[in-house]
Amino acid sequence: MEPLSPYEALELDNDCSIVLELSKDDPLFEKKMKLLQSKGFNSKERINFKRDPDFVTITLKVMLQIARIINLDEVELYFGDDGISSPDDPYSHRNELQALTSILRLIDISAYSSTQMQKDLFQKLHDAIIDMIHTFAGNNSMQPTIIENHHCDKENDLLKWGEQNGIRARLRIAYVKDAGRGAIAREDLKVGDAALEIPASLIISEELLRESDMYHVLKKIEGISSETMLLLWSMKEKHNCNSKFKKYFATLPEEFHTGFSFGLEAKMALSDTLLFEEIIQANNHLHTQYDGLFPILCKEHPDIFPPELYTWEQFLWACELWYSNSMKIMFADGKLRTCLIPIASFFNHSLYPHIVHYGRIDSATNSLKFCLSRPCSAGEECFLSYGNFSSSHLITFYGFVPKGHNPYDIFPLEFEDGTCHMVRATWLSRNNHIFHYGLPTPLLDYLRRLKSPILNTKTLGNLENELEVLEDLLFMFNDLMENLGDADIDDGIETSWDVKLATKFKDIHRGIVSSVLTSCYEGIKLLKIELSKCMEEDIRG
Ligand SMILES: C[S@@+](CC[C@H](N)C(=O)[O-])C[C@H]1O[C@@H](n2cnc3c(N)ncnc32)[C@H](O)[C@@H]1O
Known part of the structure; x- marks a missing residue:
C-alpha cells in the first residue's frame, strides 16, 4: 500500500x-x-x-x-x-x-x-x-450498496475486543455489494478526523515472531525474509486458541479469491494477456518458495511445523492473506515493516478514497491513525487507497477490479531500440485536438522522431508524417485488439468468480484499446481535412 x-x-x-x-x-x-x-x-x-x-x-x-x-x-x-x-x-x-x-x-x-x-x-x-x-x-465520489441484513457477529466481536484494548473506531463493519466487508462511517467525519486509531501493540508485525518458538529455527535459514517468517507464523497462529489475535483470525475468510487461486478456465480466458503472465509468474514464485521450505521444516521440526498446518493449500491461503490484507508501516524506530492490522483490514480500496496518508506510527501516541483527506458522511463506506495499482495488479494480489476508470491501467509499449512508452484509455485525456488526439505526447514525439528526425513536428508541413504515425499506432492496436478476441457473450450460465474477473479484465482492456483506435481514426480524419485544406491552398497558389 x-x-x-x-x-x-x-x-x-x-x-x-x-x-x-x-x-x-x-x-x-x-x-x-x-x-x-x-x-x-x-x-x-x-x-x-x-x-x-x-x-x-x-x-x-x-x-x-x-x-x-x-x-x-x-x-x-x-x-x-x-x-x-x-x-x-x-x-x-x-x-x-x-x-x-x-x-x-x-x-x-x-x-x-x-x-x-x-x-x-x-x-x-x-x-x-x-x-x-x-x-x-x-x-468525485462513488458509493456502494451496503447489505444491512448480513450479520457481522464475528466482526462486531473483533471491534468490541479492539475497543477494549485501546482501538478507537468511528466506523462499523458491514457487508457491501461485491466487496465482502467494508468500513462504514458511524458519524459524519471531517477532513483530518481519524476514522480509526490502532495502538501499535495491536499490530501484527515481526516483533511477535521473535517471541515465538519458530524464530530460532527460521532465523537460521539463509535468505529468508522477515515477511516469509511472519507468514509461516500466521499459518500456525491462526489455529492457536490462546492467541491474542484469535478474534482477528476468526474474521478471516476460509478462502481468498485472488489471482493466485484462478482455475484453469479463467487462466485459459486470459492467455495472451499480460495478466496471464503476471499470474503464472507469481504462482511459480510461490511454488519455488514453498518447495524450498517444505516438507523439510516439517520433517526436521514436526513439533514446531506440524505437517497438517503446512500444506501447499494452507501456504497459498496465507500468501493470499498477506498480499491482500497487509500494510507497510513505518514504526517509531524508523523501520518499515509489513503488518496485518485488525479492523483496519476491513477498509476497501477505491479510486476515490477518503484516506490517502497512512502508514506511519504517530510517535506521540504510539498508534496508527487513519485520517481523512476528504469528508465521509455517516452511513457511507470509508475507502482507503491501497496504492496506484493497475487492474492486473489488483486482480493478481487482491482479487478485484475497482469501480470507475483506473488511470493506472496502461499498456506498456516496448520498441525495437529498447525505448519504453505507454498508452492508457484516451477518454482520460481532454486534449483531442490535432497533434494530440488524446494520446500521450512522449509517445507521439518518439514516433514522430522515428519517422522524420529533422522535421519540426508541429507544423502543417508535417501532416503526412503525422498521418503515418497514427497509421502505425492503428496497426499496433488493431493487432492488440485481435489478440484480445471478441467480447464474451453473457449466455446466462452461472459463471465462477475467477472467470468473471478474467472476463472483466479483458473487457477493460478491450475498452482501452478501442479508445486508442477511435482516437487514431478521429486523428486521421482531422489530419486529412487539414491536408486537403493545404492542397487547396497550394492549388490556389
Ligand atoms: C484489506 S481487505 C478489505 C476487506 C474485505 N472486503 C473483507 O471482507 O475482508 C482487501 C480485500 O477486499 C476486497 N476489496 C477491497 N476493495 C475492493 C473493491 N473496491 N471492490 C471489490 N472488492 C474489494 C478484495 O477482496 C480485497 O482482496
Missing part, C-alpha cells in the same frame, strides 16, 4: 508566507522541475499572503498548481498535461486530493507557530482549502 509523501518544506517569515519546495530527493526531480519551469515556477517558491480575500483565492490557485506537480507520480507525469484542458484542471483524483491535503498540512503547521494576526489569515486559508476539498470530493 501507498507510502507517505516525502515532500514538504516550510519557512514562515513576518510577512506571512509559505514556501512550497520540490524535494531534491524526489526520484522524479528532473522531470517535475522541467514541468514546474514550463509553468513559470521554480523548484522552491515562496508564496506571500495579504489580508485580502480575493488574494487568498488567487494565491491558493497558484499553490495548488505547484502542489499538483510536486505530488505527481510517474504515470501522471508521463501523461502530463495531455489529460487537462486548462491550468485549473486536476491531473487525477489521487493527485488532486494529495495536493490539497499537502497544502492544508502546510497551512496548519504554519498557523501553529504564527502570531495571532497571522493565525487569522491561516484560518481563512484553511477554510478555503476545506471548501475546495468538499467541492472536489462532492464531484
